[in-house]
Every structure is written in C-alpha cells, then in structure tokens.
Amino acid sequence: MSRALARARDALKVVLTRYPRVYDLLRRPYAAIRFWLRRPHDRDYGVFALFPRRDGVFLDVGANSGMSALSFRIYNQTMPVVSIEPNPFHEADLRFARRLAKPLTYRMWAAGRDDDTMTLHVPVYRGVPLTTEASLLLEEVTGSESLRGRLGTRMDTQDFEVVSCTVPVRPLDLLDLTPAFVKLDVQGFEHEALLGMQKTLSNSHPVLLIETPDERVRHWLADMGYKPFSYLPAENRLVPETEKRTNTVFALPEDLPS
DSSP states (O other): OOHHHHHHHHHHHHHHTTSHHHHHHHHHHHHHHHHHTTOOSSGGGGGGGGOTTOOSEEEEESOTTTHHHHHHHHHOSSSOEEEEOOOGGGHHHHHHHHHHSOSEEEEOSEEOSSSEEEEEEEEEETTEEOGGGOBSSHHHHHTOHHHHHHHGGGGGSTTEEEEEEEEEEEOGGGGOOOEEEEEEOOTTOHHHHHHTTHHHHHHHOOEEEEESOOHHHHHHHHHTTOEEEEEETTTTEEEEOSSOOSEEEEEOGGGSOO
16 A cells, blocks of 8 residues: 555544544445455565465464454465454454454454463544554553554544553463464564464464564564565565565575575
8 A cells, every 4th residue: 555545544534533433334344345355454465475385374463453364365365364352342343354254263362471461552532442553552552653643633632542451461372373474563562472472483483474573573583593574565575674664574584485
C-alpha cells in the first residue's frame, strides 16, 4: 500500500470514529472483501510465498483482528494458522477470521517470557478502541508516533483515553509448535515474546517477519544465527537489509530461497 493510500485510510478511520457503531459494523465486511479480492493488508506478506516447501504452522503473534492471518492465507492456502492476541475486543474478529482463513485456531493471551498476567493498554478515541496501537507497555501507546500522526492534537482532548485491562501472558514454548513462519507485532514487547519462544526457535528455525524490531531483538536474533533481510514486493525478492523498513525479515542464511 502506498503512503498516500495509507494516510487516506487512516484519515477515514478517524472520521468514522464519529460513528462508533458504523465503524464497528464496517470492519469485518472490509476485511472479507479484501480477502476475496486477494488484497493483503500489507504487501510484505508476499515474502511467505518465497518459501513454498516449508512445513509447519504460521504463528501469528499480535494477531489483532485477524488481518495478518487473512493476508497470509492469500499466499498460502493450506498451512495451519495459530493466532495469539491478548485484546478481548478482538475475539469476535478472530472467530470471523477463522471462518475465512481455516484451518485457524487462536489463543486470547499475550506472548511473553513468563507465565503471568499483565496490563494491556488500549487507546480509545470517541469510544472506538484503536486496537492496532494497544500495548503491554503504556509508554508505547502514549508515545506512539503513528498514533499521534493519526490523531494529532486530538490525543490531548477529552475524546481520547487509554483504557487498561488485565490479560494473561504465556510463553509461546508452552504451545509446543513447529512453526515454519512467525509474524511478530506486539508494540514494543517483541523481545519478551522471543524469550518465551527460544526453544521453539531453536528447534524449528522459522522465518520471522517482525515489525520495527529494536536493537535488543536484533542482537538476540543475531546470537541465534539469524540475519536481517528486506522484502521488495515490487520485485518479489529478499535482499540483505541495508536500511530499516517497517517490517524486517529474519532468516537463517541456509534457509533462504535459491
């Protein structure tokens, strides 16, 4: 999606927050139409089609409303999907996504290092949860540049608030999965999520797609032998990362497609 289209989409979402019920009713039909038209929410998901011979599951960590699972299914029609999402607001969305992207199962908890409970912080504008910006770290919400870009000074009005709820946190190693691919987008909690799936990564060596990995994540994955790559959708190929993009692909060099 071009930056202009992304800005237009986000602007439309802000306008629709004036009508919370309409906003809520449109989300699922919008997702279904994009899926039926084979339009991924993010073209970077085309990277998974470069690895057609990998077996296992697609582990979708930070599943949100299920858009990533639907986008993955566009490029891979058979691999089981396991979605992890702590926000209870999205359980109905994931039930809906399960009908379209089956076989899909989901867990309503957060991925972390330890078996625990934590507080999930969800920004809400005019009664509409802006769930893509929810985080286990409050500062990730209040200091979010993307959220500020969408709302601007609206974040400083009484129409904006951060709502908190307690959610379970589980290490992903408890699932005993063999993932071929992992998508990780947990708003600043990526390092903790990776620590909770160290055994899984060591056993399966999945290809990882991580949104805005920080330096701790990069160093930790480098110690495990992973290298960072960028996917170029227009050319449908991977290249060594030379500049940081929104999404970074991490893979073992020997697992790269020839």
